[in-house]
Amino acid sequence: MSLSLKIKRVPTVVSNYQKEEAEEAGRRSGGCDRNCFNNCCLPGAKLPLYAYKGVDTAADEKALAELEDADIPMAFLDSLVLGEWEDRMQRGLFRYDVTACETKVIPGKYGFIAQLNEGRHLKKRPTEFRVDKVLQPFDGKKFNFTMVGQEEVLFQFEASEDGDAQYYQNAPIDIENSPNVVAINVSPIDYGHVLLIPRILKCLPQRIDHESFLLALHMAVEAANPFFRLGYNSLGAFATINHLHFQAYYLAVPFPVEKAPTKKITILENYGVKVSELRNYPVRGLVFEGGNTLQDLSNAVSDTCICLQGNNIPYNVLVSDCGRRVFLFPQCYAEKQAMGEVSAELLDTQVNPAVWEISGHMVLKRKKDYEEASEKNARRLLAEVSLSGERFQEVKALIFEAIFCSMNKTHITAQGLESLEEDVEVQSAEDLFGMKQEQGSHTAMVTGTHDCLVMQ
Ligand SMILES: [Zn+2]
Numbered sequence: 001m002s003l004s005l006k007i008k009r010v011p012t013v014v015s016n017y018q019k020e021e022a023e024e025a026g027r028r029s030g031g032c033d034r035n036c037f038n039n040c041c042l043p044g045a046k047l048p049l050y051a052y053k054g055v056d057t058a059a060d061e062k063a064l065a066e067l068e069d070a071d072i073p074m075a076f077l078d079s080l081v082l083g084e085w086e087d088r089m090q091r092g093l094f095r096y097d098v099t100a101c102e103t104k105v106i107p108g109k110y111g112f113i114a115q116l117n118e119g120r121h122l123k124k125r126p127t128e129f130r131v132d133k134v135l136q137p138f139d140g141k142k143f144n145f146t147m148v149g150q151e152e153v154l155f156q157f158e159a160s161e162d163g164d165a166q167y168y169q170n171a172p173i174d175i176e177n178s179p180n181v182v183a184i185n186v187s188p189i190d191y192g193h194v195l196l197i198p199r200i201l202k203c204l205p206q207r208i209d210h211e212s213f214l215l216a217l218h219m220a221v222e223a224a225n226p227f228f229r230l231g232y233n234s235l236g237a238f239a240t241i242n243h244l245h246f247q248a249y250y251l252a253v254p255f256p257v258e259k260a261p262t263k264k265i266t267i268l269e270n271y272g273v274k275v276s277e278l279r280n281y282p283v284r285g286l287v288f289e290g291g292n293t294l295q296d297l298s299n300a301v302s303d304t305c306i307c308l309q310g311n312n313i314p315y316n317v318l319v320s321d322c323g324r325r326v327f328l329f330p331q332c333y334a335e336k337q338a339m340g341e342v343s344a345e346l347l348d349t350q351v352n353p354a355v356w357e358i359s360g361h362m363v364l365k366r367k368k369d370y371e372e373a374s375e376k377n378a379r380r381l382l383a384e385v386s387l388s389g390e391r392f393q394e395v396k397a398l399i400f401e402a403i404f405c406s407m408n409k410t411h412i413t414a415q416g417l418e419s420l421e422e423d424v425e426v427q428s429a430e431d432l433f434g435m436k437q438e439q440g441s442h443t444a445m446v447t448g449t450h451d452c453l454v455m456q
Contacts, residue, residue, distance in 0.1 A: 047171060120363065204244040263276055
């Protein structure tokens with residue numbers, strides 16, 4: 001069945017220039033005089049630059065100790081984000097005062113957090129794009145981050161060239177190499193809500209690659225604040241802009257998903273990454289942690305994301321615990337929505353279950369929903385987001401196949417197998433890794449990776 005529905009509403013405006021999208025194209029030809037982040041306004045522009053020490057923290061304890069001793073303390077990035085963010089608040093760049101939004105913890109075993117955020121609701125005709133394709137080409141005519149104003153950009157975020165963390169208040173912008181930038185989200189969900197836009201001028205579509213995900217992990221490590229989390233929504237999983245970006249903000253309590261029990265599936269031997277499965281949480285998902293190096297953790301997650309993208313499976317990612325733990329949720333809400341399988345009652349709330357909602361921070365648009373917020377209602381929404389148990393097993397098989405493939409291994413170690421048999425509910429590793437031909441509609445998805453199937 002082919003789904004051709006489009007998102008009917010986009011809930012947020014992330015930049016003050018997004019609403020001018022329509023006029024933008026016309027104005028372009030005549031030049032631009034509003035200090036944007038494009039070739040017309042960038043030459044000669046300067047921005048702060050934070051250069052992080054490219055130390056592989058997980059790998060090198062000694063280097064980590066040195067990092068802590070460095071001239072720029074670890075928490076510098078943290079204060080930079082908040083200082084610059086506060087400055088933009090003073091300058092009135094946000095669409096509403098997020099600190100005035102009501103928030104409460106919903107009674108119950110999960111501790112879901114409800115927020116009433118009427119300001120995020122968008123009345124203009126939104127950008128429309130397909131929800132049935134996780135990978136879509138970049139479209140320069142639609143809103144993208146090169147259209148933001150330079151005043152919305154907080155700083156550049158690059159790996160240091162000489163291995164030392166450095167900060168420059170006024171650094172030129174290297175247009176050739178296209179900077180990674182951190183910008184405000186003008187419709188914040190919470191305090192310090194920013195966007196990390198890798199290689200902004202390259203105009204990458206919303207898709208995870210190894211380099212960009214490692215950059216996001218570095219940001220979590222450098223911020224060194226457990227309340228600071230990064231999130232990612234793929235297209236089809238409520239990303240609203242097809243220009244590669246991560247989101248991040250501060251929430252001073254644990255996300256419910258961070259407290260959920262997990263069960264180990266395996267340790268990826270080459271990476272040293274432990275992969276677990278969430279237990280007793282309304283959305284099925286995987287947890288990645290550890291790793292011989294930060295790059296290993298990054299690679300395990302990126303391999304997974306690239307696999308999901310390649311198989312057109314929408315997903316969300318949460319980076320928590322200062323970059324030490326990564327949650328990954330394949331999801332099917334938009335698909336169900338497109339097929340008319342989501343109840344009118346849920347649709348009426350206009351809540352789009354993206355990474356924050358899935359992790360347990362419910363951003364509600366109507367006062368009524370806020371007042372009536374209950375664990376039952378939150379679970380009802382999240383139940384529609386989660387893959388079924390059966391589908392999750394299939395997706396896990398695809399994921400592990402891709403990871404093992406990427407690790408360039410021809411076999412799993414005895415230890416890996418043992419823990420698989422011990423911990424996983426499926427009966428055999430073949431069930432886990434070998435997508436069987438008779439699985440009908442999903443068979444096509446595996447085509448093309450058969451040459452590196454593990455366990456056959
Ligand atoms: Zn311009």
